[in-house]
Amino acid sequence: MDFNYVIAMLLVALGLYCLLLKRNLIKIIIGLAVLTDGIHLFLISLGYRAGGTAAIVSGEMFSNLPGFAAQAVDPIPQALVLTSIVINICILALALSLAIYAYRHYKTLNPSKMRRLRG
Amino acid sequence: MAVVVPLAGAFLTPLVDVLAKRMNHPRARDYFALAVTVGTLLLVVDMATSVLGGDILVYKLGGWAPPLGINLAIDGLGLLVGLIVAGISTLVVIYSFVFMRQESGLGQYYTLMLLLTAGMMGVAFTGDIFNLYVFFEIMAISSYALVAFRRSKISIEGAIKYLIVGSLGTSFILLGIALLYGSTGTLNIADIASKLAVINTTSGSTPLISIIALTLFVVGFGIKIGMIPFHAWLPDAYQAAPSPISAIMAGGTAIVGVGALLRVSYFIFGAPMVGPLLIGLGLVTMVLGAFMALVQRDLKRLLAYSGISQMGYILLSIGLGTALGIKGGLFHMLNNAVYKSLLFLAVGAIIYRVKTSRIDELGGLGRKMPITAGVFLVGALALAGMPPFNGFASKLTIFLAGIDAGYPILSGIAAIISVVTLAYMIRAFIAVFLGPQTGRFENVKEAPRSMLFPMMVLAAVCVVLGVLPQLGFSAVEPAQEVLLNPSSYIGEVIPGA
Numbered sequence: 164m165d166f167n168y169v170i171a172m173l174l175v176a177l178g179l180y181c182l183l184l185k186r187n188l189i190k191i192i193i194g195l196a197v198l199t200d201g202i203h204l205f206l207i208s209l210g211y212r213a214g215g216t217a218a219i220v221s222g223e224m225f226s227n228l229p230g231f232a233a234q235a236v237d238p239i240p241q242a243l244v245l246t247s248i249v250i251n252i253c254i255l256a257l258a259l260s261l262a263i264y265a266y267r268h269y270k271t272l273n274p275s276k277m278r279r280l281r282g
Numbered sequence: 283m284a285v286v287v288p289l290a291g292a293f294l295t296p297l298v299d300v301l302a303k304r305m306n307h308p309r310a311r312d313y314f315a316l317a318v319t320v321g322t323l324l325l326v327v328d329m330a331t332s333v334l335g336g337d338i339l340v341y342k343l344g345g346w347a348p349p350l351g352i353n354l355a356i357d358g359l360g361l362l363v364g365l366i367v368a369g370i371s372t373l374v375v376i377y378s379f380v381f382m383r384q385e386s387g388l389g390q391y392y393t394l395m396l397l398l399t400a401g402m403m404g405v406a407f408t409g410d411i412f413n414l415y416v417f418f419e420i421m422a423i424s425s426y427a428l429v430a431f432r433r434s435k436i437s438i439e440g441a442i443k444y445l446i447v448g449s450l451g452t453s454f455i456l457l458g459i460a461l462l463y464g465s466t467g468t469l470n471i472a473d474i475a476s477k478l479a480v481i482n483t484t485s486g487s488t489p490l491i492s493i494i495a496l497t498l499f500v501v502g503f504g505i506k507i508g509m510i511p512f513h514a515w516l517p518d519a520y521q522a523a524p525s526p527i528s529a530i531m532a533g534g535t536a537i538v539g540v541g542a543l544l545r546v547s548y549f550i551f552g553a554p555m556v557g558p559l560l561i562g563l564g565l566v567t568m569v570l571g572a573f574m575a576l577v578q579r580d581l582k583r584l585l586a587y588s589g590i591s592q593m594g595y596i597l598l599s600i601g602l603g604t605a606l607g608i609k610g611g612l613f614h615m616l617n618n619a620v621y622k623s624l625l626f627l628a629v630g631a632i633i634y635r636v637k638t639s640r641i642d643e644l645g646g647l648g649r650k651m652p653i654t655a656g657v658f659l660v661g662a663l664a665l666a667g668m669p670p671f672n673g674f675a676s677k678l679t680i681f682l683a684g685i686d687a688g689y690p691i692l693s694g695i696a697a698i699i700s701v702v703t704l705a706y707m708i709r710a711f712i713a714v715f716l717g718p719q720t721g722r723f724e725n726v727k728e729a730p731r732s733m734l735f736p737m738m739v740l741a742a743v744c745v746v747l748g749v750l751p752q753l754g755f756s757a758v759e760p761a762q763e764v765l766l767n768p769s770s771y772i773g774e775v776i777p778g779a
Contacts (some may be wrong), residue, residue, distance in 0.1 A: 177634055188442065209463060246416060268435045268439075
């Protein structure tokens with residue numbers, strides 16, 4: 164259980180490292196993906212319960228709702244992570260397409276060499 | 283409703299675009315986009331009467347009562363931001379009619395513009411913190427795409443910088459939300475606030491986890507509003523974006539960022555904890571932004587840096603935490619949105635006619651484009667805080683608030699920076715509009731009417747708010763009430779809490 168949080172924070176730290184220190188757009192974008200995955204793992208772990216059941220109420224569980232609630236995992240983080248994954252797909256797709264355009268214009272993926280804008 | 287209309291409009295725009303092309307009325311989608319934004323504006327104005335009366339409107343999505351269901355809660359702060367956003371996006375759409383006419387892919391342009399509006403409205407009105415994140419991302423993604431819209435060298439560069447820094451910021455916000463959810467078990471802003479208050483009183487101090495979450499939020503939203511030291515993307519993005527987009531970003535998304543920062547920090551964490559942080563960051567942002575604006579050679583970059591500097595004023599004033607300070611900060615936020623988008627639109631008019639925004643290449647345009655020069659001067663003087671324009675009223679309030687709160691030195695620094703602002707705006711005005719005419723600009727004409735109209739509306743607002751500041755104060759007072767007294771909001775959203 165605690166292990167999850169450690170891994171999540173490691174992923175976040177790794178993602179941040181990639182994002183801030185790498186000098187290649189593709190690596191930066193991968194860093195972004197790793198960073199958000201770390202956050203997703205963190206969120207999912209918040210609602211996780213070892214041996215819990217899925218939070219879908221059906222059949223005989225209606226008769227024993229408090230017992231069900233004591234067993235089920237928290238469904239909200241799952242919903243959040245699902246939403247967030249979709250959002251991140253959009254961002255990654257946009258980022259990669261921009262990286263393609265950047266490569267066409269500058270013939271490099273090194274962001275520090277893209278310096279038309281300054282002042 | 284005010285969120286649904288632009289969102290639905292955004293999804294319908296490509297359809298209207300295709301239909302319009304087939305029926306040989308390619309302008310139809312422009313008018314469609316305009317109709318959607320005007321509809322949004324009318325909806326917000328309609329809500330204004332009851333919210334300004336002190337009510338808080340709560341919509342429960344799907345009929346689930348908060349704190350379990352997702353809800354939209356429209357209070358004074360949300361309404362103020364929503365009003366600014368709806369007004370500016372309407373004017374920017376009108377402006378885009380002519381400005382963007384030569385571009386291709388205008389269907390996408392208006393789609394993204396409406397999505398941006400929907401995202402901004404959502405952030406302003408939502409009462410659910412994860413919902414706020416989702417709308418924030420909608421707003422962010424459409425603004426990345428709009429910055430890259432021309433796909434030229436500089437717009438791709440500006441967009442990619444903006445995207446990477448911006449998504450880092452939104453990731454921080456998500457992590458902050460996760461921490462808050464972990465410590466309170468709820469996502470409703472009002473509910474989080476009341477539960478955190480309980481945690482604080484039972485443990486006697488603020489737990490470390492809330493401090494980390496607050497830091498994450500401040501960094502995340504700070505990136506969006508271009509707070510120094512997170513400002514590096516902003517001048518690039520503003521310079522690279524088409525001018526109407528720069529205007530909507532300076533007048534819309536930046537304001538929405540401030541609104542979201544205030545909502546999260548003031549409602550959830552409370553003023554005493556956030557105040558010194560905002561004062562410090564605001565001071566640095568204000569001073570450095572102004573000095574960086576002083577040395578810029580590109581008109582749009584100059585405006586971008588001065589926008590950063592004005593954000594500093596807003597944060598500083600609100601950070602004071604007194605009623606007067608909050609009032610001044612919010613009023614300045616309203617004014618800043620008006621004159622900053624006015625200035626960006628005026629620069630857009632220059633770019634439209636002259637095809638450059640570099641200060642040293644421009645000169646003597648005043649005689650050729652008198653109306654543009656006039657509105658630019660109004661915007662510049664308002665920005666510098668000269669009477670009788672609106673910037674004067676709000677800056678004066680900020681100075682008074684500083685003295686009132688016992689920090690006369692802050693007022694002094696703010697006044698000095700105001701003089702610096704006047705210096706760089708006057709320098710820009712003289713360089714661009716006065717001076718000898720260069721031969722290249724012999725055939726330059728005044729900007730087309732549909733571009734002048736939005737600028738004149740904004741300039742008129744500058745003058746009206748400057749002459750009658752009571753109007754502005756009465757618009758920001760409900761927002762000030764809400765920030766000073768979040769418990770009424772909590773009570774309104776969750777009855778019995």
